[in-house]
Amino acid sequence: MTQAEKSVAVSVRERIVTVLQDLGIETDLENELDLAEQFESVTFINAVLDLEREFGISIPDELLNMQIFASLDHTAEIINQLLLEQT
Amino acid sequence: MPEPLKLDVSKFENPVVESGYKASRFNIRTSDKNGDMLLLNTYSNKFIRVPKDQKDIVADVLRKPDEALQDHQAFHELVSRGFLVQKSVDEFRRAEMLHHETIASADELSLILLPNEDCNFRCTYCYESFAKNFMKDWVQDGVIRYLEKNLHKYKTLHIAWFGGEPLTAMPIIERLSEKIMELCKKHKVMYWSSMTTNGYNLTLNVMKKLLSYNVLNFQITLDGIEETHNCTRKRLDGASTFQRIVTNLRNIRDQIPNRTFKIIVRGNINQEVLKVIGPYTDFLAEEFSQDSRFMTHWQPVGNWGGEVISSEKLCEHTDMIGHMLAAAEKGIDFSFYRRLMSSKESVCYAGQRNHFIIGSDGIIYKCTIAFDDEINHVGMITEKGTMHIDEDKLALWVTGHESTDSGCQKCFFRPSCQGASCPLMKIKHGQAPCPPMKVYFKDYMQLIAASPRNGVEELNLVEDGVPS
Structure with missing residues (x-):
């Protein structure tokens, strides 16, 4: 990964953390714990909606499950992939 | 140490x-x-x-x-x-504990709001009187102030938009939604919303707006094919409505990429619709079976209080269920009923403590079926955001249920309905009715098992049932 790519990747993670923290979900950039433990179904859908709005993406059916929040890394990976598919 | x-x-x-x-x-x-x-x-x-x-x-x-x-x-x-x-x-105690948790759950506040009690349709079977119309400004202020004062007590807020026809009052929905979302963000309360609409005003732009307001579940009615629908669901001026609703639904299906919302396409099935059930099924399959965001719900038409409907036009579940199974095999998604089988999910909102309906003039109700019934007027909201509730009336709706009904105690369906599937009927007749889901439960099990996206787990034992 180039320095520029690393910078973008960190930025995506920061934005994810901000979205989740605004919803009251505890996390930080270093948190690799299972975020899904903090999610009930309504929390999940709120998080999905806010991430979609934050990044201007639509999360497809096959990814719309709790596993999307298995870890911060995993969430960021999915969002980066969706952003890439849009360009 | x-x-x-x-x-x-x-x-x-x-x-x-x-x-x-x-x-x-x-x-x-x-x-x-x-x-x-x-x-x-x-x-x-x-x-x-x-x-x-x-x-x-x-x-x-x-x-x-x-x-x-x-x-x-x-x-x-x-x-x-x-x-x-x-x-x-x-298991009796387990069910009892579940009932306590369900009725008195303090995690979610649920409000049904009526932004307009009038409607742009005059459906032949509708029970509403349309005597009132837009939600008064002071009532809107009262709702906002009530939430300002009370939202901190909850983890989740659910708003259901009802009517009349809520999409005739879009400015009210916009005003309230923006304020509600701001308050939820401030208090870190999860927010989601649903809407029952005739779909006539559900254009693409309106849909995008509603999605931005977290409106995620919609119920829209198509009463059969165009010929039958236009007989029962007419515009206020008598004009037909089918084509416009279908166009709106097609636009949503084809042009909204968001996958988080669900649309329940409801059909009110009377004898006339039964005559065209084949073409209706084909229509639903062609339009919606390929999109997992669309589900189907068929409701047999009873005497709901609108125009007098002759008894031969009414419909029973037994008339309908065979056709539903055939429809499921064509790919129509009836998985909507799966939720109703789950624990707590057949408990009517009217039987729950933290669930209220706020009318356009500030009257607080428990039930959306009996707006004219005094027993259903449980309170008033003030402009300052105080809910004045008649606790004795409220108690009629949220107490009793399974604990006062010996038939409910031993019922297999108790965890789902808890004797509270229709508190209105229990208040009126002294006995909790069994919901159709329970009465025809095995039929609905078969229906769900035949539906796509049904959530039924396939159990496969290893060769001789004994692990190696």
Whole structure:
């Protein structure tokens, strides 16, 4: 990964953390714990909606499950992939 | 330094089995058209299909669990899903505890708001009188102030937009939604919303706007094909409505990429619609079966208080259910009913403590069916955001239920409906009615098992049912 790519990747993670923290979900950039433990179904859908709005993406059916929040890394990976598919 | 306290939690997480096992009283079993076993438990919410060549093994374990080999795969599969419970378990108490949690749940506040009690349609069977119209400014202010003062007590807020027709009052929805979302963000309360709409004003732009307001579940009615729908669901001026609604739905299907919303396409089935059920089914299959965001719900038309409907036009579940099974095989998604089978999910909102309807003039109701009934006027909201509630009237709606009905106590459906599927009927007649879902439960099990995206787990035992 180039320095520029690393910078973008960190930025995506920061934005994810901000979205989740605004919803009251505890996390930080270093948190690799299972975020899904903090999610009930309504929390999940709120998080999905806010991430979609934050990044201007639509999360497809096959990814719309709790596993999307298995870890911060995993969430960021999915969002980066969706952003890439849009360009 | 004192030694850290060592807690042994294993006895709570892995209790020693001493008492043997029994089949849960909340099991219900039937077969699908292929002869496979369908097994569901209304407390654990598990629903499995067992291939017909293995169903005898499972049936034997259910019948005589103490005689089953406890290292048998079938035994473990049934225990892990709650179809078998320990003999020492008092399932009556479990159900009672579930009921306490359901009725008095303090996690979610749920409000049904009526932004306009008038409607741009005049459906022939509608029970509403349309005597009132737009939600007064002071009532809107009262709702906002009520939430400002009380939202901090809850984890989740759910708003359901109802009417009349809510989409005739879009400015009110916009104003309230923006303020509500701001308050939820401030208090870190999760927010979601739903809407019952005739769909006539649900254009693409309106849909995008509603999605931005977290409106995620929609119920929209199409009463059969164009000819039948336009007989029952006419615009206020008598004009037809089918084409416009279908165009709106097609636009949403094709041009909104968002996958988080669901649209329940409801059909009110009377004898006229039954005559065209084949073409109606074909239409639904062609338009919506390929998109998982669309589900179908068929409601038999009863006497709901609109124009006098002759009895020969009314419809019963028994008239309908065979056609539903045929429709499921064409790919129509009836998985909407799966939720109603789950624990708590057939408890009417009117029977729950933290669920209210706020009318356009500030009257607080419990039920959306009986707006003119004094028993349903449980309070008023003020401009300052105080809800004045008649606690004795409220108690009529949120107490009693299963605990005062001996028929409910032993019922397999108790975890789902808890004797509270229709508090209005219980208040009026002194006895909780059994909902159609319970009365025709095995039919609905078969229907769900035949539907796509049904959430039924396929249970496959290894070759001889014994793990290697």
